Amino acid sequence: MNTSAYFKNHVLIAVLVVTIGLYSFTFFQAKPWNVPDSFAKKTNPVKSDGESLQTGKELWAKHCQSCHGKKGAGDGTKAGELETEMADFAKDVVQKQSDGSLFYKIIEGRDEMPTFKKKVPDESDTWSLVNYIRTLKAK
Ligand code: HEC
Structure with missing residues (x-):
């Protein structure tokens, strides 16, 4: 050689x-998912009352549960088909994020997480989803 x-x-x-x-x-x-400051610092304009939580719960069942699972553990019926691992919504990794960060991720999506701008067009409904996600926190 x-x-x-x-x-x-x-x-x-x-x-x-x-x-x-x-x-x-x-x-x-x-993969770190960076949220622009303008969103991360947004305050949730929708009060987490019975009505908002009911809306959030219904939207979760309709649009989110199939992947994220009933309680957000990442064990929905479609989870097996996904390549991206989903965080457990009961845990700090999700619960410690600001309302605005969760809002941003729901409307924008990324890779296998769909964008919900069109399916959930009303911003206050998205905020209700964020309120509902708070109820999934491990007690
Ligand atoms: C087709 C499957 C699927 C559906 C339906 C879906 N998601 Fe996701 N979601 C994912 C995946 C996969 C990720 C992880 C994405 C990543 O990290 O790149 C994710 C991530 C997220 C995150 C970020 C969590 C984190 O780790 O920071 C939020 C918040 C979220 N989803 C909320 C929702 C909500 C609310 C709905 C319903 C309106 C929904 N998702 C519907 C697959 C889905």
């Missing part, structure tokens, strides 16, 4: 190692 072939092999191996490294990094790390 001449020196240049020897060198090429090393470069090839180095590229391979880096590629595998990056791939496993993106594969095993939960």
Whole structure:
């Protein structure tokens, strides 16, 4: 083997190692989902009263439960078909996020999480969904 072939092999191996490294990094790390400040800091204009929670509950059953599950554990009937792991909505990872952050993620969606701008066009309904998500918090 001449020196240049020897060198090429090393470069090839180095590229391979880096590629595998990056791939496993993106594969095993939960992708951070950044929310613009303008949304994260939005205050929820809809009071979490009986009416709002009822609306939220109905919308959850209709649009969200199939993936996220009845209590948001990520165990809906469609969950098995998804490649993206869903967080447990009862836990801090979701409950510690601001109302505005949850609102943003619901309207925008990402990859397998659909956008709900059209299916839930009324913003106050989306806020009611956020209010309902708060009731899923582990007691
Ligand atoms: C087709 C399946 C599916 C449906 C239906 C669905 N989701 Fe999701 N949702 C996902 C997936 C998958 C993720 C994770 C996305 C990611 O991290 O890239 C997610 C993430 C989220 C998040 C962000 C959670 C976090 O980890 O920060 C919120 C909030 C959310 N969904 C709310 C809802 C609401 C509310 C509805 C109904 C209006 C809904 N989803 C309907 C699949 C779904």
